[in-house]
Amino acid sequence: MTTSTLEVSSDEDFARVRSTLERYRQHVQELITQKQSKPDMVAYKELGPQLTPSPDRHGHLPGIRVGDSFNSRGEMAILGLHRQILRGIFMPPKTLTVGAYAIVLSGVYTDDEDQGDCFWYTGEGGLGNNGQQVKDQEFTNGNLALRRSFEQKTPVRVFRGSKVKGALKYTYEGLYKVMEVKREPSRDGALVCKFRLEGVPGESSASCKVESKRMKSPEKVRILKNKLGRTTETLMDNKLGRTTETLMDNKRKTFSTEESAGSSPRRQWLLESLKGRPGLLIQDISRGVEPRVPVPVFNEVNALVMDPDFEYISDYVWADGLDQDPLLIKVIAEEDYRMRSHTMYSLHEGCGIAFNAWMRQADQRWYQRAQECAHEYEWAASVTAQSPMNLMTPLESYNEEGLLLLTESCGIHECGGVNCTSSTCMRNMQVTQGIKLPLEIFMTKQKGWGVRCAEAVPSGTFVCSYVGELMTEAAASGLEQGADHYLFSLDFFMYLFKELHLRGFDGLESEVPAHRVPPHPALPFPVALMEASYRDSTCYNKNGQSLGDMGLTASTSHVGVLNAFRPLLTVNAEKRGNIARFINHSCNGNLAIQGVFARQARSVVLYYICLFAVRDIPAMTEFTYDYGYQIQGGKGERGMLCNCEEPACRGSLL
């Protein structure tokens, strides 16, 4: 008996519950002595009408507190808490218009996902004798009643069964509300009805720990600002050539691009559920390349169709011939090695959890050091003014539901090492596992194609990474105007290094302590690869002001040094890419960019650019993020008008 309910129960109520239970238990004992089979049920049948005359009702019952536990389903039935002894869902008899009164979580359905006060509950029906889901469930009986609870927002009493010293006991968890309803294939293949329930604050054993799912807003961290698209006006020579068609032979270039067409029951079910939906142009533009979900295309707005030359890929591919370039191979191999040496101190070998554990120790030492010299340095004082807990790297990058806990300016290390077999490691592979959401491409009214999801998406969910053809920055700069709208520079870490160069470690230490910064790329990059970038005079003074705007040129500034921080590679998703290249810009986007080290891309020059939900996003809402285009000062094509319709819209895609 732990938490009290808000329901005011009188002493008589508690006394009545006690005496009912005593009578019932006594009768069960008598039946056991008489060797009566199913004494529980028989006792309830015989005593029920006398002992529980009051009509069924929603909500708490007088005399019962959250945390009370019961020895059997019969005890719960005799008290009127849950009268249907053999079923999970207690619903009003013969009426299909009222919500369910109570449910029992007993772990019988393998599709139940119980996370405490928020859980997915599988509806009733369709189980075979072997415990497998052999038949589809329908929205009838208890399942319909739970759907009514969702529609009418009526609370449901929840009981959780658990074994205590070998005997099954049931605990009253309090009142819950059904927040979501869906019907989808079970792990065994047949369709099941599923209900997501959340504890009613103050009325259940605890309320949902929503805060733990929330990410730090990346907008606050300046160095997280990435840019999509090229800003240079100069046409550059492509020094790398694009003649060979040969396949990659470099070990690290084994991207698993073309996975076989998926045929999971969920995938099949998602395909089925698309049938008959208005505006459906293509059922799966990925042609099975996305193994878990189809990627449908809808247009209900105009007559435009998808570019037939567009090829959907699910992972990076190299632009023609690039994999053969000896300089590039050398740089990438070197950077790979540098990152491996950096993470080796943690014995990490591909295990992100081990790396985080090592990083946490380093954080603690750093925090101690900051405490010792807080009187001397501004950054140290600002560090110690914060709670140390906020500064420590969590061991896991994702919570139990696979939601990102915090954005990380120094990149997230996903698992993938040979020893990564624990469930914690598995959870630390959200990007590695690929797209799981039922994403859809659809025609927007003013921005061309856009992306949405058929399901609601909680904050912190991995949506997709931006993949396409990998080309050098130099080659990308040579693309024709207009062909650059689908470029994404691999510059997440270059921003970090540039900031460090401009502000120094002292200037940045309170935001990004030195020990967290990944290894700096070897400088300078081979001239042949960097040549084009050196000619671009976009760089900044200490105040972040563009030196180009100030009339300074490459020859009059330290542009050479700054440009050494320019990224080496760019992702071009114009003709070959995944769903990310259809996501539009918003000045207040619901997604954030996060660099992730995963699969074979684990260095600061080659990693994954990932998009994560930064707030809870309702189903069918357009996904957007801030492209962060750089200000160039000129109008025209580069100052493209923004149609994001946000109150704080900046007016253009700059």
Ligand SMILES: C[S@@+](CC[C@H](N)C(=O)[O-])C[C@H]1O[C@@H](n2cnc3c(N)ncnc32)[C@H](O)[C@@H]1O
């Ligand atoms: C990466 S693509 C996004 C997908 C694009 N809508 C399409 O149809 O393929 C970027 C282009 O989409 C358009 N776009 C994206 N966000 C926009 C916005 N907020 N307002 C106007 N156009 C936008 C611009 O044409 C931009 O160059």
